Amino acid sequence: MDPKLTEVSQLFERFKAAITRKDYDTCTQQLSQLKVMLTGFRSLPPLFEETPNSVHELTLARDIFEHAVLLSVKIEDQDAFERDFFQLKPYYTDARNRLPESPNEYMILGLNLLRLLVQNRIAEFHTELELLTSTALENPCIKHAVELEQSFMEGAYNRVLSAKQNVPNETYGYFMDLLAKTVRDEIAGCSEKAYDYLSINDARQMLLFTSDQELLEYSKEEHSEWEVKNGSVFFQKAKDSAPCKEIPSLQLINQTLSYARELERIV
Amino acid sequence: MTQDVEMKDHQTPSQSVSSSVPSTLQHLKEIASVIETGSYAKEIRRIMRAIRLTMGLRRKLTASVLSAFLNFALVPGSDVHARLSGFVPKEGEHDMEVDTATSVTQTPAKHVLPELEIYCYLLVLLFLIDQKKYNEAKDCSSASIARVKSLNRRTLDVLASRLYFYYSYSYELTGDLAEIRGNLLALHRIATLRHDELGQETLLNLLLRNYLHYNLYDQAEKLRSKAPRFEAHSNQQFCRYLFYLGKIRTIQLEYTDAKESLLQAARKAPVAAQGFRILCNKWAILVRLLLGEIPERTTFMQKGMEKALRPYFELTNAVRIGDLELFRAVAEKFAGTFSADRTNNLIVRLRHNVIRTGLRNISISYSRISLVDVAKKLRLDSANPVADAESIVAKAIRDGAIDATLDHANGWVVSKETGDIYSTTEPQLAFNSRIAFCLNMHNEAVRALRFPPNTHKEKEGAEKRRERQQQEQELAQHIAEEDDDDF
Numbered sequence: 033m034d035p036k037l038t039e040v041s042q043l044f045e046r047f048k049a050a051i052t053r054k055d056y057d058t059c060t061q062q063l064s065q066l067k068v069m070l071t072g073f074r075s076l077p078p079l080f081e082e083t084p085n086s087v088h089e090l091t092l093a094r095d096i097f098e099h100a101v102l103l104s105v106k107i108e109d110q111d112a113f114e115r116d117f118f119q120l121k122p123y124y125t126d127a128r129n130r131l132p133e134s135p136n137e138y139m140i141l142g143l144n145l146l147r148l149l150v151q152n153r154i155a156e157f158h159t160e161l162e163l164l165t166s167t168a169l170e171n172p173c174i175k176h177a178v179e180l181e182q183s184f185m186e187g188a189y190n191r192v193l194s195a196k197q198n199v200p201n202e203t204y205g206y207f208m209d210l211l212a213k214t215v216r217d218e219i220a221g222c223s224e225k226a227y228d229y230l231s232i233n234d235a236r237q238m239l240l241f242t243s244d245q246e247l248l249e250y251s252k253e254e255h256s257e258w259e260v261k262n263g264s265v266f267f268q269k270a271k272d273s274a275p276c277k278e279i280p281s282l283q284l285i286n287q288t289l290s291y292a293r294e295l296e297r298i299v
Numbered sequence: 300m301t302q303d304v305e306m307k308d309h310q311t312p313s314q315s316v317s318s319s320v321p322s323t324l325q326h327l328k329e330i331a332s333v334i335e336t337g338s339y340a341k342e343i344r345r346i347m348r349a350i351r352l353t354m355g356l357r358r359k360l361t362a363s364v365l366s367a368f369l370n371f372a373l374v375p376g377s378d379v380h381a382r383l384s385g386f387v388p389k390e391g392e393h394d395m396e397v398d399t400a401t402s403v404t405q406t407p408a409k410h411v412l413p414e415l416e417i418y419c420y421l422l423v424l425l426f427l428i429d430q431k432k433y434n435e436a437k438d439c440s441s442a443s444i445a446r447v448k449s450l451n452r453r454t455l456d457v458l459a460s461r462l463y464f465y466y467s468y469s470y471e472l473t474g475d476l477a478e479i480r481g482n483l484l485a486l487h488r489i490a491t492l493r494h495d496e497l498g499q500e501t502l503l504n505l506l507l508r509n510y511l512h513y514n515l516y517d518q519a520e521k522l523r524s525k526a527p528r529f530e531a532h533s534n535q536q537f538c539r540y541l542f543y544l545g546k547i548r549t550i551q552l553e554y555t556d557a558k559e560s561l562l563q564a565a566r567k568a569p570v571a572a573q574g575f576r577i578l579c580n581k582w583a584i585l586v587r588l589l590l591g592e593i594p595e596r597t598t599f600m601q602k603g604m605e606k607a608l609r610p611y612f613e614l615t616n617a618v619r620i621g622d623l624e625l626f627r628a629v630a631e632k633f634a635g636t637f638s639a640d641r642t643n644n645l646i647v648r649l650r651h652n653v654i655r656t657g658l659r660n661i662s663i664s665y666s667r668i669s670l671v672d673v674a675k676k677l678r679l680d681s682a683n684p685v686a687d688a689e690s691i692v693a694k695a696i697r698d699g700a701i702d703a704t705l706d707h708a709n710g711w712v713v714s715k716e717t718g719d720i721y722s723t724t725e726p727q728l729a730f731n732s733r734i735a736f737c738l739n740m741h742n743e744a745v746r747a748l749r750f751p752p753n754t755h756k757e758k759e760g761a762e763k764r765r766e767r768q769q770q771e772q773e774l775a776q777h778i779a780e781e782d783d784d785d786f
Contacts (some may be wrong), residue, residue, distance in 0.1 A: 154552060155550075155551040155552045155553075156517075158550055158551070158552060158644065158648075159516045159517050159550055159551065161644055162514045162516055162550055162644060163514055163515070166638070166643075178647075182647070182650065182651070185648075185651045186650075186651050186654055186691055186694070187690050187691045187692075187693065187694025187695065188679075188681070188687040188690050188691055189690045190683060190686045190687060190690060191681060191687060194682070218694075219690070219693075221697060222690070222693035222694050222696070222697045223693060224697075225693075225696050225697045226692065226693040226696040226697065226703075226704060226705045227693075227704065227705050227706075227707060228704060228706075230707055231707075231708065234707050234708075280724060284727075287727075287731050290735075291734065291738075294738040294741075294742075297742070298741065
């Protein structure tokens, strides 16, 4: 076998061992080394040349990037996740015909969708969704992410939180925690507008705090306009100042001038 | 044109086929002469007219007519002629021997215009596609593209842009669109360098179509945002561009822009382009539903589109009523049509709108209603409908869809009084948008007016005026016909 290939495979084995040991610093070091070595192979994107070992090289490179993605979730680095995922993507799309299917493909695709959801990049979420075939959409990992997005859009936040219980894979745990935080902010925002007041118990339940103390801290930090008295939280409804009876004069002037101008043109 | 006359004498007696063939050949020769005069005088409009006439003749092309024309237009010994004749199947060539003899003697005097050459490529391509010989069409188009790349004449632009279209079309019919992406990008670069605006427009549309065919919305948007934009030269290309733009915007959740583009595309499209208009209308309906407005019944009742739009009509009904069960049933029933139109993902997004509409209806009809009843009416099928309903209503209130407050302790929704809308500035804004639209349309119409040249030169008597009016009528008819172009 090609000496370069053997070298890469050996380093990869050591990398995998380091991950299981949870030795993340060595992991990141080894990952950079691996990436540099991978540039030596001509059969990988963007060149995609046909070499005798190309299938082996492509599969190896794909495995390396998949592990890189999982590593980035473990060290909780979202930028690294994005970078590694973009490098992984051509292996799934362009090299699809040349490689056997990867068992982790759908899980990683689901993870990516979840990440976009957490970062509130809904437009990109939908663009990614369009690229998936209908068989991909049946996969539980991907279905999970899609249903999560739907519940989020509709506002059924308790469904989102209960979905945390049935994650298809434990690597999803990190993003689900982030999602829980976003959901809490959303619930707070909605409750502010929807309720005049809430008893402390109810507020605590809705916002998923375990104690009143946390609730009070949260309301002081994020929502200082809330008032807490007599065992209830009062949401400021100070927005009902009298509707402005002024005439939006600037807008009116602009509009009338444009009418006059256009009408003049119609001789 | 003496060579012309001699060849015609040889042709007509030796034609053993039906009487329509000489006239088709006659037409083709006339078109060839129009192209020649156009290229000598550098008048692009004549070449456009030539193409229009060709489209009318498309149905009548046969192999023998084509070979005869190829013999007439091209030097028979040249490899261009050999290549093109290779694509056209031979049928009964004995009478052609006489002609080849005559034309060989005249070869030194004849100089083949590049326009004629490209025109012959175009004809052969049209013929092959109509005969469903897609693989040969692919080869022919690749050869023609190679030839066009080497030539650099402005008069060729119109012919070249048609060639690009059929090139992409032949690859699409055989399912190999991804192969030519690199080529199309290179051609677009060349067209931009040569300031060939019609070519740029056509190629941009072809590239967008290529990307959208494979659902690569991200890349399509990147290309579209970076490509140079200018005044549209061709109405059909502009319509196509608007449609692709609308599709991209829909997927990116920018529904207002999408609606504008799609509706404009549907309006500007020529009446003959039935399939295109149907597709535009389908997407426009979906975008309007996603925006929360219900399209009126008349959009579904347009001539010729009723059957195709039927699934969307039922879908609109479900959304209007706000009934989740009905919505699910309709989505399942027409799942095949939706996946064929590739609008599946959009339908999934509509579920949210169904719930919103249902909520809006409830909030308008009840001044106070318990959450249990809300959950029952919306028919939310989930583990914990009341809690779900509560959060959904809270979100709807925050988004401004309904005007109400929740009472958690008692578990009910209290709707607020709807204010008097005429006391706000709402009517004025609505009027303003309509006025702006009408004025815009007026300006565009004025800009599109065309005047015949030399009208200011002489004063006319009654006779001349009548003649001029007749000419104007014909011109108007011509322009109307032009829009029915079969692209």
